[in-house]
Amino acid sequence: MSDNAKLELARKIATRKVGFIRHAVIYLVVMAGLAIINNVTGSGYQWWLWAAFGWGIGVLSHFLSAFLYQSGSLVDRVAKRELEKMNEQDKV
Amino acid sequence: MSRTRFSPTDIVGITLGALVALIVVGSVVFIAQGRLFAFRFSIPEMRGFWENGEIASGDAQSEENDQQVAGSFSTVEVRNVAGSIVVTGGGGAGIGVHSVKKAPTRAAMDNVRVQIDRQGDRLVIEEKHEPGFLMRSGSISFEISIPQGVKRIEARSVSGSVTVRDVEPGIDQALTSISGSISTSRARDLEASTTSGSIAFVFAGRQLDARSISGSIQGEIQGLDRSGEANLRTVSGSVRVGAFAGLDATVSLHSLSGPVSCDFPVALSEQRNNRLQGKIGGGAARVDIGTTSGAISVTRIGAER
Numbered sequence: 179m180s181d182n183a184k185l186e187l188a189r190k191i192a193t194r195k196v197g198f199i200r201h202a203v204i205y206l207v208v209m210a211g212l213a214i215i216n217n218v219t220g221s222g223y224q225w226w227l228w229a230a231f232g233w234g235i236g237v238l239s240h241f242l243s244a245f246l247y248q249s250g251s252l253v254d255r256v257a258k259r260e261l262e263k264m265n266e267q268d269k270v
Numbered sequence: 271m272s273r274t275r276f277s278p279t280d281i282v283g284i285t286l287g288a289l290v291a292l293i294v295v296g297s298v299v300f301i302a303q304g305r306l307f308a309f310r311f312s313i314p315e316m317r318g319f320w321e322n323g324e325i326a327s328g329d330a331q332s333e334e335n336d337q338q339v340a341g342s343f344s345t346v347e348v349r350n351v352a353g354s355i356v357v358t359g360g361g362g363a364g365i366g367v368h369s370v371k372k373a374p375t376r377a378a379m380d381n382v383r384v385q386i387d388r389q390g391d392r393l394v395i396e397e398k399h400e401p402g403f404l405m406r407s408g409s410i411s412f413e414i415s416i417p418q419g420v421k422r423i424e425a426r427s428v429s430g431s432v433t434v435r436d437v438e439p440g441i442d443q444a445l446t447s448i449s450g451s452i453s454t455s456r457a458r459d460l461e462a463s464t465t466s467g468s469i470a471f472v473f474a475g476r477q478l479d480a481r482s483i484s485g486s487i488q489g490e491i492q493g494l495d496r497s498g499e500a501n502l503r504t505v506s507g508s509v510r511v512g513a514f515a516g517l518d519a520t521v522s523l524h525s526l527s528g529p530v531s532c533d534f535p536v537a538l539s540e541q542r543n544n545r546l547q548g549k550i551g552g553g554a555a556r557v558d559i560g561t562t563s564g565a566i567s568v569t570r571i572g573a574e575r
Contacts, residue, residue, distance in 0.1 A: 224300065245283055
């Protein structure tokens with residue numbers, strides 16, 4: 179992989195990670211706000227947990243895409259493997 | 271062999287991810303406490319209802335209860351969620367609490383109860399629910415009768431109406447609802463607030479605050495102290511107020527898109543189409559009435575209290 183390609187990939191990964199951190203912080207701040215509103219107004223019914231659950235699934239998906247799939251998309255990875263296979267066949 | 275090293279970004283990201291996962295798992299556990307998927311079969315009473323088709327036919331459960339709370343209290347606080355609150359005078363020696371509990375099922379009925387707490391000279395009457403989401407469908411309406419000696423009433427409902435009637439004069443009131451209307455037939459200092467309901471009041475005191483978002487405000491100011499203040503505000507409703515003949519106040523009436531009228535002789539400091547400012551009498555007290563999309567009228571009523 180060329181230096182430029184490496185730099186490009188590193189930027190992509192960094193963008194994803196920082197994007198996730200920003201998303202998670204917003205999620206936590208909004209949920210804290212909703213929890214406070216819910217409990218200060220004294221309705222007793224903890225409705226904010228529904229939002230915490232629904233949005234939380236989205237944030238977790240973001241986490242997975244940012245931290246676990248760092249080598250690019252599935253298509254990119256499969257294409258990379260296919261390219262390696264072709265190169266090996268060419269050598270033979 | 272190279273070892274993977276975590277950068278500070280990785281550590282922060284993974285920590286936040288773990289925290290979010292914890293919240294999601296916590297919320298799932300909390301939701302599950304309401305037996306989201308299994309309650310139909312795990313609670314015998316519920317099973318009976320389902321098998322008998324009582325839920326399907328929508329048969330509601332209802333239960334009335336009367337309690338008498340002995341003692342003298344200067345403040346009575348009432349809180350509920352979906353039922354109405356009515357506070358009346360003439361409650362003998364103690365405070366009478368008539369509650370009507372309603373729920374769609376027996377199980378939901380058992381999960382809602384009336385809680386009465388004495389906190390010094392304050393009596394708190396409230397609707398309490400057991401933990402669990404789906405068991406919160408029950409509601410309690412209150413009818414509270416108060417004796418002489420009560421100086422303040424605080425009532426708060428989320429979606430029910432709040433009504434105070436036939437009480438002794440000279441009782442301060444703080445009445446709140448989110449989507450219900452508010453009505454009081456006699457109040458000294460009054461704080462009334464609702465989001466989507468109307469407000470009706472009769473007031474004679476020093477401080478009047480009535481606020482609504484999408485409801486109208488209607489009432490009588492039968493007396494206002496010279497150092498007093500009346501603030502009436504709504505966004506999409508009209509405000510109609512009758513005031514006692516001896517009103518002595520600086521008035522400010524303003525509407526964005528409705529007519530403004532005042533029966534009293536006003537020494538005007540400003541008058542435009544939808545805005546009127548000036549003094550009635552010496553201008554001692556302050557009356558501030560505002561709405562965004564409704565009419566405002568201040569009329570004179572006969573007797574001063």
